[in-house]
Amino acid sequence: xxxxxxxxxxxxxxxxxxxxxxxxxxxxxxxxxxxxxxxxxxxxxxxxxxxxxxxxxxxxxxxxxxxxxxxxxxxxxxxxxxxxxxxxxxxxxxxxxxxxxxxxxxxxxxxxxxxxxxxxxxxxxxxxxxxxxxxxxxxxxxxxxxxxxxxxxxxxxxxxxxxxxxxxxxxxxxxxxxxxxxxxxxxxxxxxxxxxxxxxxxxxxxxxxxxxxxxxxxxxxxxxxxxxxxxxxxxxxxxxxxxxxxxxxxxxxxxxxxxxxxxxxxxxxxxxxxxxxxxxxxxxxxxxxxxxxxxxxxxxxxxxxxxxxxxxxxxxxxxxxxxxxxxxxxxxxxxxxxxxxxxxxxxxxxxxxxxxxxxxxxxxxxxxxxxxxxxxxxxxxxxxxxxxxxxxxxxxxxxxxxxxxxxxxxxxxxxxxxxxxxxxxxxxxxxxxxxxxxxxxxxxxxxxxxxxxxxxxxxxxxxxxxxxxxxxxxxxx
Numbered sequence: 001x002x003x004x005x006x007x008x009x010x011x012x013x014x015x016x017x018x019x020x021x022x023x024x025x026x027x028x029x030x031x032x033x034x035x036x037x038x039x040x041x042x043x044x045x046x047x048x049x050x051x052x053x054x055x056x057x058x059x060x061x062x063x064x065x066x067x068x069x070x071x072x073x074x075x076x077x078x079x080x081x082x083x084x085x086x087x088x089x090x091x092x093x094x095x096x097x098x099x100x101x102x103x104x105x106x107x108x109x110x111x112x113x114x115x116x117x118x119x120x121x122x123x124x125x126x127x128x129x130x131x132x133x134x135x136x137x138x139x140x141x142x143x144x145x146x147x148x149x150x151x152x153x154x155x156x157x158x159x160x161x162x163x164x165x166x167x168x169x170x171x172x173x174x175x176x177x178x179x180x181x182x183x184x185x186x187x188x189x190x191x192x193x194x195x196x197x198x199x200x201x202x203x204x205x206x207x208x209x210x211x212x213x214x215x216x217x218x219x220x221x222x223x224x225x226x227x228x229x230x231x232x233x234x235x236x237x238x239x240x241x242x243x244x245x246x247x248x249x250x251x252x253x254x255x256x257x258x259x260x261x262x263x264x265x266x267x268x269x270x271x272x273x274x275x276x277x278x279x280x281x282x283x284x285x286x287x288x289x290x291x292x293x294x295x296x297x298x299x300x301x302x303x304x305x306x307x308x309x310x311x312x313x314x315x316x317x318x319x320x321x322x323x324x325x326x327x328x329x330x331x332x333x334x335x336x337x338x339x340x341x342x343x344x345x346x347x348x349x350x351x352x353x354x355x356x357x358x359x360x361x362x363x364x365x366x367x368x369x370x371x372x373x374x375x376x377x378x379x380x381x382x383x384x385x386x387x388x389x390x391x392x393x394x395x396x397x398x399x400x401x402x403x404x405x406x407x408x409x410x411x412x413x414x415x416x417x418x419x420x421x422x423x424x425x426x427x428x429x430x431x432x433x434x435x436x437x438x439x440x441x442x443x444x445x446x447x448x449x450x451x452x453x454x455x456x457x458x459x460x461x462x463x464x465x466x467x468x469x470x471x472x473x474x475x476x477x
Contacts (some may be wrong), residue, residue, distance in 0.1 A: 001045065006120055007417040008435040015441070016063055018055025025067050025443035027075035027084070028471055032459060033450060040393040041076065047083050049096050054112060061098050061108045062131040067439060069095065069138045073145070077464075080351025085145060092142045092151055097448030099154050102456070105181040106109065106154075108132065119206055124180040129175050133201035134468060136208045141473045144211075159208075162186065162201075163218040166225055170258035188280075192261075193251040195268030199378075200468040202226055203273055206281040207465045210475060223281055227290060230274075235293070236265050237318035238300065239305075240364045246300035247293065248319060249274045265321035271315055272301040272378035272467075276385030280461070283389050291389065296349065300384040302398045305379060307362040310431065313379060315370035316424050318342055335363060338343050342367040352465035360423045374418040375410060375437060377444035377470065384448045388461055399452045408447075409433075415440060444470035 002012025003021035015021070023042050030039040051068075072088035077083065097111040100268040101123040108124075108131040115121060136155045143152035162175065165186045169175055177197045205226065209219035233252040240246070251273040254261040275298030282290030309454055320338040322328035336352035339361065342343030343350055355361070357369060380402055387395035409431040410416040417433035423429060447470050451459055464472035 001049075003081075004439060005415055005437050006435045007412040007415040007437045008433060013057045016056075016067060017051075017059055019049050019051060019068060022437075022439040022442060024049075024071040024075075025439035025469065026079055027071055027443055029447045029450075031075065031078045032447065032472075035148075039075075039148060040078070042244055043079070043081055044082060045071075048374050057111060057113065059098075059110045059112050060096060060131075062107055062134060063112055064091065064473075065095060065135050065138050066438065066467055067443070068164050069142065069207050070467045070469050070471035071443070072471070073322070073473055074467075075143050077474040079140075084404075088142060089146060091327070092106045093141070095139075096150060096154065103182070103184065104154070104157060106132070106135075106158075107407050123182040125180045127179055127181050127420055128197045129177055129179050129186070130156060130196075130198050130201045131176070132179060132181055134204055136204050137211055137465060137467045137473060138284065140208065142347060143477055145372055154199075159207055159218070159222075162389045166222055169255075170254035171229060171252060172258075173225045174233070174252075176254075179468040190254040191251070192233065192254065192422050193271070194230060194274050195251065195271040199270050199273055202230075203277050203468055206284055207467075210284065210465050211473065213476060215417070220285060224285070224287075226286050227278065227281070229291065231259055233263055233323075235297065236263065237322040237325040237328050238265065238267075238303075238317075238364050239322050239330060239335060240303060241329055243328055244299070244303055245296065246303050247296040248304070249302040250321075263318050265366075266306060267300075267313075267319060268374075269376045271300075272304075272313070275299075276382035279382070279385045279389045282343045286366060287412050290471055294382070294388060295390070298386045300474065301379040301382060302402075303364075304401055305398075305405070307364060308364070309360060309423060309425055310422055311401060312373050312409065313437075314368045315374065315376075317366070318360065318369065319363055319364055321367050330363075332363075332385055335366070338366045339353060340356065360425050362472065363401055367463070368423050369423040371423045372434075373409070373422045374434075375406075375416060375445055376443040377448055378439060380445060381470070382451070385451045385461075387452050388456060396452055399449060401463075436450075440469060 001020045003014045003016045019216050051111045068090045072084050076084040098106045102122050105123045139151035139155040169187045171192045174192045177191045178189040179186045205219050205223035234249050236246045248267040250266050251264040252261045275294045278290045278294030320335045339352050340347040383399050385396050409419050419433045459472045466472050
């Protein structure tokens with residue numbers, strides 16, 4: 001009943017409220033994999049979780065929504081176990097208290113004990129955009145299942161603001177990483193990305209359109225406008241030795257007056273969801289250009305995996321960008337100069353080949369600024385979507401390579417562990433592991449690997465929408 005297993009020591013730890021995050025996150029995975037006895041045992045244990053108090057002083061509303069509320073809703077949608085719907089309502093009622101502010105916008109890092117004491121709550125003026133904009137699927141599905149509109153009303157108010165301000169940010173079409181919900185201002189910050197702190201906001205736009213049966217047009221509009229802006233400002237073609245026709249989603253920084261922006265060729269593992277989202281959105285809205293973009297973005301992350309000696313993409317890396325997405329010839333000298341440029345003030349005294357060897361950089365990579373692999377699912381997520389949408393077996397082949405390499409570096413006596421530095425050469429021996437296994441390993445990563453080798457009728461994308469924790473929510477008939 002701990003939130004997470006510590007896979008090296010075999011102990012447990014609490015990081016998400018102390019409410020058995022891994023157990024709840026893995027409920028639908030057990031059902032999907034046919035482990036019904038284990039599912040029933042876990043569902044019975046989950047029914048005893050007390051959401052009226054917490055091991056943490058501050059509750060992350062976003063994480064609680066995607067892991068707990070999403071986990072209970074999906075498990076109910078699959079099993080029809082009414083006790084799981086009751087637990088979803090219990091979580092939902094708790095989450096609504098964080099919206100008890102003057103403008104009804106939530107406190108996403110919520111001090112629950114103060115609320116329990118009756119203290120006045122005020123919406124913060126600083127919030128990550130993903131935490132504000134990624135509550136739609138779970139709140140909408142809870143309202144659909146209960147017939148109670150309070151949850152849908154809470155998120156609809158938020159997303160109407162996103163819709164109204166999308167065209168007036170400092171990079172129109174995209175929303176910045178940091179927003180001010182107290183003053184209902186989504187336009188102040190200058191940093192834009194599809195990576196961490198923004199990712200699920202964009203992922204949820206076409207998915208909420210699906211869950212609402214296409215009846216709310218603003219989600220299609222927001223999705224299409226965001227992809228138009230991202231194609232121009234974020235997506236870049238990395239220079240590779242084989243001159244692969246691929247894309248990676250990077251970052252952009254706008255000027256204070258919004259008149260210009262500069263793109264940065266940085267790829268985040270978190271941003272690898274983008275290919276799957278474009279494939280899904282392109283098929284949903286009959287836009288084959290988006291499906292093609294999704295293919296290039298997915299294959300960009302596959303390349304980022306395969307280029308690494310251990311076959312796994314790091315958390316954050318930089319690449320040598322091409323000047324054009326239509327044609328890009330490999331240039332060894334240019335790549336090495338880009339490697340040196342990433343070294344900052346030390347670059348004049350360094351030799352590029354020395355840096356490449358010391359950091360074990362594959363050709364095309366110019367730096368690895370976060371070398372961890374923490375069992376993330378985003379790359380296999382997009383590979384799954386591309387396989388389901390195209391039927392091309394090469395995506396199964398890529399998935400098998402990824403699974404084999406991930407298992408090789410992460411396997412422990414008890415389960416699988418995050419890796420501290422995925423760039424260490426194989427000659428250095430076994431990759432150094434961390435005593436950490438986030439619940440999304442079972443909720444997402446293993447589920448996507450399982451589904452890509454299952455028939456398309458298992459969690460059919462015609463019948464389900466998967467939230468950002470890979471919890472399948474049933475589309476209303």
